[in-house]
Amino acid sequence: MSWISAELALTALAAMLSPTTLTFSVLVLVLGERPLRTGFWFYLGALGATLGIGVVAAFVLGNAAASQTPSTPKTWVAVVDVIAAVVLLVLVVRVLHRPADPTRSAGMIEKMGKVASSPVVAIVGAGAALANPGAFIPIALKDISELDPSATQYIVDWVFFSLVSLLPLAAALVLLLVASDWTRRILGSVRGWLERDARIVAAVIVVLLAASLLRNGIAGLTA
Numbered sequence: 725m726s727w728i729s730a731e732l733a734l735t736a737l738a739a740m741l742s743p744t745t746l747t748f749s750v751l752v753l754v755l756g757e758r759p760l761r762t763g764f765w766f767y768l769g770a771l772g773a774t775l776g777i778g779v780v781a782a783f784v785l786g787n788a789a790a791s792q793t794p795s796t797p798k799t800w801v802a803v804v805d806v807i808a809a810v811v812l813l814v815l816v817v818r819v820l821h822r823p824a825d826p827t828r829s830a831g832m833i834e835k836m837g838k839v840a841s842s843p844v845v846a847i848v849g850a851g852a853a854l855a856n857p858g859a860f861i862p863i864a865l866k867d868i869s870e871l872d873p874s875a876t877q878y879i880v881d882w883v884f885f886s887l888v889s890l891l892p893l894a895a896a897l898v899l900l901l902v903a904s905d906w907t908r909r910i911l912g913s914v915r916g917w918l919e920r921d922a923r924i925v926a927a928v929i930v931v932l933l934a935a936s937l938l939r940n941g942i943a944g945l946t947a
Contacts, residue, residue: 726871727936727940728867728870728871729867729871730936731863731867731933731936731937731940732864732867732868732871732881732884732885733888734929734932734933734936735860735863735864735867735885735933736860736864736884736885736888736889737888737929738860738926738929738930738933739857739858739860739861739864739885739888739889740888740889740890740891740892741925741926741929742857742858742860742926743819743923743926745854745855745856745857745858745889746892747832748832748836748854748855749763749766749855749892749893749896750896750911750914751832751833751836751837751840752766752836752839752840752847752850752851753893753896753897753900753908753911754908754911754912755833755836755837755840756840756841757840757841759900759904759908760897760900760901760904762839762840762847763893763896763897763900764897765844765847765848765851766839766847766848766850766851766855766893767851767855767890767893767894767897768848768851769847769848769849769850769851769852769853769855770851770852770854770855770856770890770893771851771886771887771890772848772852773851773852773853773856774856774857774861774885774886774889774890775882775883775886777856777861777865778865778878778879778882778883778885778886781865781882782875782878782879782882785865785869786869786878787869787871787872787873788869789801789866789869789870790869790870790871790872791870796943796944797870797940797941797943797944798944799944799945801866801870801944802940802941802942802943802944802945803941803945804866804941805866805937805938805940805941805944806937806938806941806942806945808862808863808934808937809934809935809937809938809941810934810938811859812930812931812933812934812937813931813934815859815930816927816930816931816934819923819927820923820924820927855890855893857885857886857889860889863933863937864882864885868881868882868885896911
C-alpha cells in the first residue's frame with residue numbers, strides 16, 4: 725500500500741469516527757418510532773450526497789493533484805497538505821478542551837427528534853446535510869487525485885471512502901434488521917459513550933492523519 729492509499733484509509737477512518745456524525749446517526753435511530761425507516765432514508769441521503777460530490781469532483785479535479793514522482797507531491801498539493809494538517813490539529817485541540825455543553829446536546833436531540841418524525845424528503849435532506857463526511861471530503865478527493873486514477877479506479881476509491889465513512893450507520897441498520905430490541909438497547913448506551921469518550925478516539929485518528937499530511941507537505945515544499 726502506498727503512503728497516499730494509507731492516507732486515504734486514515735481519512736475514511738477519521739470521517740467514520742467523527743463524534744458529531746456518529747451522534748446524529750445514533751439519535752436518528754433511537755428517537756424515531758420507526759428507526760429502520762428513518763435510518764434507511766437518513767443513510768441514503770448521506771450516501772447520495774457523498775457519492776454526488778465525488779462524481780462532480782471526478783470531472784473537475786480528476787488527476788490534477790498527481791505528481792510524476794509520487795513520493796514528492798506537487799507544490800500546491802504540499803501547501804494544501806500543510807494547511808489541512810494545521811487546521812485539523814487546531815480542531816483537535818479545541819474539541820478536546822471544550823467542555824460538554826448540555827445546551828448543544830439538547831439542541832441536537834431536539835433537531836433529530838423532529839427529523840425522525842418528518843416526511844421522507846426531509847429525512848433524506850437531513851442525512852445529506854448532517855451525516856456526510858464534511859471536512860474530510862476535500863482531503864479524500866485530494867488523496868484520490870494524487871493516485872492518478874483511471875475513471876474506474878476513481879469511482880472504486882470514492883465508493884470505498886463513502887461506504888467506510890458511513891459504516892457505523894450501515895452496520896446499525898443491519899443489526900436492527902437482525903435483532904431490533906437488542907440493537908436499540910445498545911444504541912441507547914452508545915449515546916453515553918459518544919458524549920464521554922468518542923472525542924478521544926477520533927482525536928487520535930485525526931492527529932495521525934494530520935501527521936501524515938504534514939509530513940507529505942513538508943516533503944513537497946523542501947524537495
